[in-house]
Amino acid sequence: MAAELTVEYCGVEYPLAGDRVFTIGREADLVVDADNAYLHRRLVEISHVDGLWWVTNIGSRLSLTVSGDAGTLHALVGPGARVPVVLPSIALLFTAGQTTYEVTVCCDAPEFSAVVPPQAEDENDLTLGGVTLTSSQFLLVLALSEVVLRRVGTGPSDVPTNAQAAERLGWPLTKFNRKLDNVCDKFDRAGVKGLRGGRGNNATQRRGRLVEYAVTARLVRPEHLPLLEDGERAS
Structure with a gap:
């Protein structure tokens, strides 16, 4: 049985079952901004394939940044590329024009747990x-x-x-x-x-x-x- 995902944007949650393909963009299942012409109609696709949930960049020119809690994951996902959802929570960030958007994806049965790295002892370390x-x-x-x-x-x-x-x-x-x-x-x-x-x-x-x-x-x-x-x- 596939793990369940929850997509959250601006306080609204969208639960996903294993048989659902979910899209994010200007004209998608999750519309983050209908008026931003710089944003693809569909930029992100979330789907369950081969036993894992995947985040795929289905746009043609915008990149997508995927990060885990406390900097445990950082990936730049270009058009046509994808990354698996293996942590309890990840953030999807993308910029279109002057605006940056952030969407959270939570997994109820992740493959891995996030280990928060220790803070540097010197807070002035640049x-x-x-x-x-x-x-x-x-x-x-x-x-x-x-x-x-x-x-x-x-x-x-x-x-x-x-x-x-x-x-x-x-x-x-x-x-x-x-x-x-x-x-x-x-x-x-x-x-x-x-x-x-x-x-x-x-x-x-x-x-x-x-x-x-x-x-x-x-x-x-x-x-x-x-x-x-x-x-x-x-x-």
């Missing part, structure tokens, strides 16, 4: 995911992720523009743009996909991907948010 950031670079990532981190529960949230994030930090836009390029370059060299600039990857997509990675990998967390106020006073 070595994130194998990438060492300066204090100002960390604040930049935190400012871009602020809306997502402050959101209660799952749902949509707008990623700030460069100008909005620069204003939040009290920086000139040229300073923000330069530091954003440096941050994206560092993570790109460390193997994080979707952060390289240039053709086919515009500024909005790059910001959204940076926020998805930083939040799902728990590089920035809600308890870091007071640092924005300290950084604003120091700027």
Whole structure:
């Protein structure tokens, strides 16, 4: 008998049985945003195949980030790719235009349990995911992720523009743009996909991907948010 899944979005739960194929998108079983033309009509498909539940990206251009609790899993799922649901709870994040969406998927009989890694002893350690950031670079990532981190529960949230994030930090836009390029370059060299600039990857997509990675990998967390106020006073 297949494990039962529950998909949750904005406080509404959708229970899934083993014989059901469930889609997420602009015109799907779960409509996350009917008015966002940047969002695929159907981006995500959840189905039970070969004894496992699978999350499949059925879109043509948008990527999907899948993460486990406390950073226990992080996967970038491109168009046509899929990942199995093997943990008690996973989050699906995807960005379309200026908006990032988060959907939670819970499994009542997971193949594995999540083991929460210990917190670093030094809370001021800025070595994130194998990438060492300066204090100002960390604040930049935190400012871009602020809306997502402050959101209660799952749902949509707008990623700030460069100008909005620069204003939040009290920086000139040229300073923000330069530091954003440096941050994206560092993570790109460390193997994080979707952060390289240039053709086919515009500024909005790059910001959204940076926020998805930083939040799902728990590089920035809600308890870091007071640092924005300290950084604003120091700027």
